[in-house]
Amino acid sequence: MIEFTHQIPTKIIFGPDKLGQLGTELAAFGKKVLVVYGGGSIKRNGIFDKAVESMQEAGLTWFEQGGVEPNPKVTSVQAGADLCKKEGIDVILAIGGGSVIDCAKGIAAAAFYDGDAWDLPTHKAPIGRCLPIVSILTLAATGSEMDPVGVISNKDTEQKLVISNPALRPAVSFLDPTLTYSVSAFQTASGSADIMSHIMEDYFVDGDGSMYMLDRIKEGMMKTVIHYAPIAIADPTNYEARANLMWTSSWAINGFTGALCNCEWTNHMIEHELSAIYDITHGLGLAIVTPRWMRYVLDDTTAPKMKEFAVNVFGVDASLPDKEAALKGIECLEDFFFNKLGLKSTLTEIGIGEENLEVMAKKACNGKETLNGWRVLTPAQIVEILKACL
């Protein structure tokens, strides 16, 4: 039986050159803005200046928290939250990709919390009041611009944990596909693998099979990624490709298609441990892990759904037996990730060896005996999947 509550109030302003509206949108929440950003490219490419101009026109005051890392660290969250408390910030403006927006979510949640910011992802304290977030997206990947979730890393504990609260869904997000023209081929490929994985983690679930509509929509979104990611890599200023990837990134994980998901996201849980220790790009890790996971859990019970994926997403011959079609689907996915997107196909190639497989497999279970995804996996089984990735 499918029961859910759906509410996605985020206002999306989609299209080029919309930052003139930024000041007005921010001013709805107050006068003092904390601008959160990453390595500073936004100061070189003019986005920051446009944001400042619009904030000035609206009579706003702003403070800055730059230098947010990929896989954002709790130290950045804490520093941002301290600044919010000190300056009485009213609203956070995140300019960047998923890491920056995730960091902004951590800050938004920690700004009204008196303890250590790490207490929130570790559930030592509940998330209470949060600051509102406005985002300007510069990378199509994580979907953080429209979802209620952030991922925060802690180098000390080598952990990568999730914070989630409806109040962390950005209030307003500016989606300008032209801002992703400068995204490198590698980051475009990794982002696209991330989008695919978000859809797949919700697609491969044991529901009662009864949300046909959402499965068809997910297939449409996967076809979109498969169609446009290679175009965006070959032709980085192709608006059509960038626009489709950007809007798909938001819908892949905003909760609409995930209404049925009643289990943990296996590949994300495993990959989070890889990037927690090795700080690799999330989408790259997902691309390496996902096909191995599919091969590992392929059996008579999973083959029908994997065949559906193969037939409806990759056009594999529907008359083939389930397992054969499923294997062809996995091959198509590998071809997409490793040939069409040009991502490295093994952990070995990116400098990861056997040294931490057991540790990562155990941590991926997140304190439980098993990782409870589409198919329940023990740490020993996760090690086997990771070995297949070497």
Place this chain on the structure above:
Amino acid sequence: MIEFTHQIPTKIIFGPDKLGQLGTELAAFGKKVLVVYGGGSIKRNGIFDKAVESMQEAGLTWFEQGGVEPNPKVTSVQAGADLCKKEGIDVILAIGGGSVIDCAKGIAAAAFYDGDAWDLPTHKAPIGRCLPIVSILTLAATGSEMDPVGVISNKDTEQKLVISNPALRPAVSFLDPTLTYSVSAFQTASGSADIMSHIMEDYFVDGDGSMYMLDRIKEGMMKTVIHYAPIAIADPTNYEARANLMWTSSWAINGFTGALCNCEWTNHMIEHELSAIYDITHGLGLAIVTPRWMRYVLDDTTAPKMKEFAVNVFGVDASLPDKEAALKGIECLEDFFFNKLGLKSTLTEIGIGEENLEVMAKKACNGKETLNGWRVLTPAQIVEILKACL
């Protein structure tokens, strides 16, 4: 170039037996509720009692406006608005299908307007402040439960006009598929034709062809209607079918997939004139008109998109020439509407003759020289389409 603003804040509570939450949801908007409903079946089937129980628990006061007609009349809107003013209503609870929710939208908009309620659909006065709306949906068809639009009829002027305002999107909608178990085969068929038409009106547009993602999603939604409508007709208490049709009805017209639509909805404009004069069921009128419109506008410029529809929605052979594939797609659609759904296929069969074709064709242009849909149509051309429907 695709530019749009997207915001759908409606909270959807989806699943059986959720009305225990109704009082709490209503109480967020105030103490005094106007319950709007139709012919009174909700008093016989227990829905009204459940709503009352939940409102009583939340300490709310309610007033009633029953008897809302299919194709709701401005007289009902005016009566409801007068009641709102007299009693100081805080929130409207609409229990019913699209007609009841549309009427509630009219009341919500007219409740703070001092003139004649008909001034709002005729644009003699702008829509200002509106009362919030909570809905309990009992029919999957119009999508009014999640969209900002209502259609109001005026028997005196034989007009059927639209009111539209972001404030008219219901704040909360309860979607319980089991409430549609009692919907008749005819109403299920008509509702399903309405859902199909909403998707098709947005699908057959001249964009720059660049929102591939939305086209794939629309195809997924059309496949869902085609798959489940016959099941719901044959097996009215099939939860899976009712749930998929209900959730698809909301997404077919809530604005998400319509971001690209830059033209008038041809079939809706024509059908509105049919039901304005003859008071026929909206979806039935759409089913009769749509395939004739497709045949009429089929030419070398429209054939490629119609072929895409035929191939991706109905599985027509992709190797066929464009026009041949397009015609096969239209035949599949006719087979769906008139055989699978069992709807009457001509105006003659439902008692409509040639007497008003010119009047309706002129009115469908809504005060302009032409009806500016996917292909611009003159009144004379609309008459030809209507004649093909006889």
